Each structure stands twice: as C-alpha cells, then as structure tokens.
Amino acid sequence: QVQLVESGGGLVQAGGSLRLSCAASGRTFSSYTMAWFRQAPGKEREFVGLAWSGGSTYYVDSVKGRFTISRDNAKSTVYLQMNSLNPEDTAVYYCAASPRQRLLMSSYEYDYWGQGTQVTVSS
Numbered sequence: 001q002v003q004l005v006e007s008g009g010g011l012v013q014a015g016g017s018l019r020l021s022c023a024a025s026g027r028t029f030s031s032y033t034m035a036w037f038r039q040a041p042g043k044e045r046e047f048v049g050l051a052w053s054g055g056s057t058y059y060v061d062s063v064k065g066r067f068t069i070s071r072d073n074a075k076s077t078v079y080l081q082m083n084s085l086n087p088e089d090t091a092v093y094y095c096a097a098s099p100r101q102r103l104l105m106s107s108y109e110y111d112y113w114g115q116g117t118q119v120t121v122s123s
Helices: none
Strands: 004-007 010-013 018-024 033-039 046-051 057-059 067-072 077-082 091-098 117-122
Touching (some): 018 033, 033 077, 077 091
Parallel strands (some): 010 117
Antiparallel strands (some): 033 046, 091 117
C-alpha cells in the first residue's frame, strides 16, 4: 500500500508560482512512476505530467515549459513546480502512483491517489 498526501495549494495571481508537494508512505517509492493530474470544476480529470523512477519526466503540451516535476526518493516526495500560472490552471491537483514504468496518461493506470489540493489562479 502507498499513501499519498499533497500539500502546497492555494490562491495565486496570474503570472505567479506555486510548488505542490506529494509525500508518499512506503519503502518502494523510488520504484513508482509518480504523476500529477488536475480536475477543474465540471471537467474530467486531466493528466499533467509524470516522473519515472529514474527521474525522467514527461509533460502535456499545455504545461510544458511552465511546470516542472521533480522527485526526492530519499524523502519519498514528488514536487510540482508551477510557474507562469494562468486562470486556466485553476483546478484540484492530485498526485498518483503506479508501479508501471511506461508512459501512463490515463487515470485508470494509477493505483494510488492523494486527496487533492486546490489551486486557484486569479486574473
């Protein structure tokens, strides 16, 4: 079992930055693919990006160049640094974990989820 706890959400003005954290329990964190999803009101949950166990990352085009995912395996924590935020980034952000090591963009491919943290970007 892996438990995930996100933190770091809040209210920020357009153009600002936030860093989200996702702390994981369990001793196998380093072997998991860690991803970030988001869900805006009235919309489906959307894949944002992921970090594979080796540290390589992948992002959707809408956040590429603005968001950065990093992981600290010693702390069992994955981060989402978000820069140049705009109101379209407003959503509940979730971290997710999967033992599979490939490009995993569907929420169905993740076994463990955090409770989510709200990010609101004002214009």
